[in-house]
Amino acid sequence: MQRRVAGRNFLFVPGPTNVPDRVQRAMLVAMEDHRSSKFPELSLGVLSDLRKVFKTTTGQVFIFPSSGTGAWEAALTNTLSPGDKVLAARFGQFSHLWIDMAQRLGYQVEALDVEWGEGVPLERYEEILRADKRHQIRAVLACHNETATGVTSDIAGVRRALDAANHPALLYVDAVSSLASIDFRMDEWRVDLAVSGSQKGLMLPAGLGILGVSQKALGAAAQASSRRCYFDLADMIKANATGYFPYTPSLPMLYGLRESLNLIFEEGLEAIFARHRYLAEGVRAAITKGWRLTLCAKAPRWYSDTVSAIVVPESANAAHVIDVAFRRYNLALGAGLSKVAGRVFRIGHLGDLNELMLMAAIAGAEMAMLDVGIEVTPGSGVAAASNYWRAHDLVPRQKVSREQQFYEAHSTGSIQG
Ligand code: PLP
Numbered sequence: 001m002q003r004r005v006a007g008r009n010f011l012f013v014p015g016p017t018n019v020p021d022r023v024q025r026a027m028l029v030a031m032e033d034h035r036s037s038k039f040p041e042l043s044l045g046v047l048s049d050l051r052k053v054f055k056t057t058t059g060q061v062f063i064f065p066s067s068g069t070g071a072w073e074a075a076l077t078n079t080l081s082p083g084d085k086v087l088a089a090r091f092g093q094f095s096h097l098w099i100d101m102a103q104r105l106g107y108q109v110e111a112l113d114v115e116w117g118e119g120v121p122l123e124r125y126e127e128i129l130r131a132d133k134r135h136q137i138r139a140v141l142a143c144h145n146e147t148a149t150g151v152t153s154d155i156a157g158v159r160r161a162l163d164a165a166n167h168p169a170l171l172y173v174d175a176v177s178s179l180a181s182i183d184f185r186m187d188e189w190r191v192d193l194a195v196s197g198s199q200k201g202l203m204l205p206a207g208l209g210i211l212g213v214s215q216k217a218l219g220a221a222a223q224a225s226s227r228r229c230y231f232d233l234a235d236m237i238k239a240n241a242t243g244y245f246p247y248t249p250s251l252p253m254l255y256g257l258r259e260s261l262n263l264i265f266e267e268g269l270e271a272i273f274a275r276h277r278y279l280a281e282g283v284r285a286a287i288t289k290g291w292r293l294t295l296c297a298k299a300p301r302w303y304s305d306t307v308s309a310i311v312v313p314e315s316a317n318a319a320h321v322i323d324v325a326f327r328r329y330n331l332a333l334g335a336g337l338s339k340v341a342g343r344v345f346r347i348g349h350l351g352d353l354n355e356l357m358l359m360a361a362i363a364g365a366e367m368a369m370l371d372v373g374i375e376v377t378p379g380s381g382v383a384a385a386s387n388y389w390r391a392h393d394l395v396p397r398q399k400v401s402r403e404q405q406f407y408e409a410h411s412t413g414s415i416q417g
Contacts, residue, residue, distance in 0.1 A: 010331040012361040014147050014177055014307035016199035016206055017351030019256075023203055026259035027252040034251065040243020042254055047240060049261045053179060053202075053269065054194055054212040056186040062236050063257075064209040065250055068176040068197030071209030072098055073105070074231035075172055075193035076139070079217050081225040082106040084138040087128060087169070089114050089121055092146035093337040098174060102141070105226065110137070116339055117298040119146065119153035122161050129165035140169045145178040148337045150295060150309040150346065151302040152182060159189045170217055176200060179210075180264055181276045181306045181350040192217040198253065200306070201272075203260045203351045207253050263352075273305075278394045279349050279358055280305040282385040286362045290384030291369070291376040296344050306350035307334065310365075311343060316374050318345040324368040331364035355389050 011018055033039070050061040064070050080086070086107045090096045091114040099111045110128065114121050120142045129137065142158045145151070155173055162171060170192040175184050179194075180201030186194050194212035198204035213221075213233065221233050235246040264272065284303065287293050287310050296309035312318045318336050322345050325331040334346030347361050362381045369376050 007330060010329075010357075010360045010364060012348050012358075013332050013334040014200070014346055014348030014350060015197075017201075017203055017348065018353060018357075019205060020203055020260070020263060020352040022263060023256045023259045027256040029252055029255050031251055034249055035244065042258060043240070043245070043249070044243045046254060046257050046261060049265070050210065050257075051212075053261070053264065054175075054186040055184065055188065055269075056194075056212055056214075059186055059194075059212050059214045060218065060237075062211045062213065062233060062240070063245075063249075063254075064211065064231060064236075065207065065247070065253075066209035066231075067199070067206050068174075068195060068209055069097075069101075070231065071195040071197065071211040072101055072174070074209065074211050074228075074233065075195050075213075076102055076105055076107070077224070077226040077228040077231060078213075078233045079170060079193065079220045079224050080105075080107055080138055081223070083108055085110065085136045086139040086141060087125065087137050088112070088141035089119075089125070089143075091116055091118055091120075091151065092143070092148035093339075094147055094174065094176070095141075095143040096338065098141060098143065102139075107139070115298065116149050117151065117296045117302070119143075119151045119302050120155075120158055122154065122157045125158060126161035126164055129161060129167040129169070132165075132167065135168055137167070137169045139172055140167075141172045141174070143174040144184065145175070145182060145304050145306055147177040147307055147334075147346075148309070149297060149340065149344075150304040150307045151297045152178065152304045152306075153302075155184075155189050155191065159191075170220060175212075177304075177306050177350065180269070180272065182304070183273045186212050186214070190214070192220075198257065201350055202257065203263070204253060204256045207250055208257065275394060276305040276350060278389070278392060279353065279355065280308065281392070282355065282388040283308050283347055283349050283358060283362065285388040286366075286381035286385040289387075290362075290380035290382070291366070292380075293376070296340060307346055307348050309334075309336070309340065309344040309346045312345065312369070312374060316369075316372060317342045320372045321345050321365065321368045321374070324371045325364050328371065329364040329367060331361060331368070333361070333365060333368075355385075359385065 179196040198208035199206035336344040
């Protein structure tokens with residue numbers, strides 16, 4: 001089947017997300033000297049503003065020219081020494097890949113296998129930490145939002161488990177698909193290493209690995225003997241102090257980041273989290289009430305507000321749904337990865353988006369499912385999402401009623417034109 005070319009492509013993978021027009025325009029810049037006396041205005045501003053997004057006043061944020069995976073590596077190699085003990089849980093492709101990286105870097109990983117569809121097992125973490133009387137575990141890893149299964153874990157709970165065990169290990173959190181979309185509180189949860197990337201909630205192309213580091217982790221970096229060079233925090237700290245980078249930074253990405261931070265502060269972080277919850281609830285209504293399908297996430301406490309993984313009936317192959325959606329309807333849905341390949345497709349609902357954009361994803365997924373023989377009721381997903389969004393307010397009522405007054409003034413003829 002030939003892919004359609006007319007009309008826009010509907011991008012609903014859970015990253016990269018749609019880049020807002022304002023950010024795209026901000027990125028269209030001529031190259032300039034990154035060692036000029038003016039450059040620090042840009043770099044110091046974004047470095048300082050990123051701290052607000054991580055909700056940290058005491059930590060330091062670093063920007064690497066990499067994807068999120070580079071920030072994972074920076075977090076581990078700057079704070080650990082070969083052979084150090086790491087506690088982690090595997091419940092999806094991204095938590096798996098982080099464990100795999102830690103093993104390949106030479107750390108001793110105690111990896112807890114958890115059913116895909118659940119999240120960080122807090123009780124098992126606490127038990128293991130309590131049993132580690134000699135405090136050999138140096139790092140506790142937690143994936144805040146497992147993008148492969150659409151599962152959000154309780155990071156405050158991981159901190160509580162560490163505290164209950166009175167354990168001094170550093171807390172590492174993968175916030176790649178949660179930062180700037182799901183509430184993340186670096187200081188309050190005493191997260192030591194918070195890993196993220198540019199292409200999700202920050203609404204930029206991939207290309208920046210972003211890392212929040214606590215003072216405690218910066219202290220550990222001085223003792224950590226893992227080999228590192230390009231990702232060495234010490235080089236970054238030295239250069240960043242005056243607003244520069246140890247190597248050539250990507251100017252369009254930094255200008256784009258400046259504008260995306262402007263957009264984030266204009267909407268407000270809390271309003272962004274509320275919008276993501278509200279949009280996610282509509283998508284979940286489409287899946288469970290409309291299509292009568294199930295989410296990969298096993299229970300509501302795991303539901304992710306940034307991505308939903310939808311389990312297709314046994315007789316169907318989710319890869320076919322994705323392919324038909326792409327070729328026939330110009331809709332990009334997220335694939336099922338690794339263990340859940342063919343079993344799930346994903347709708348990313350994060351970043352710069354609203355109800356009607358998501359309606360396109362829901363309608364397109366519904367059409368593609370029908371095309372491959374999955375018996376969902378035509379229109380049922382759209383109807384369920386619509387019912388949810390119409391019954392719940394995102395925009396405060398007062399604002400709606402002012403708009404209503406404006407509309408009434410027009411329709412009664414008291415405003416001409
Ligand atoms: N962690 C999570 C939760 C992710 O969703 C991703 C990418 O989708 C990564 C890590 C890896 O990030 P990147 O692809 O930017 O290297």
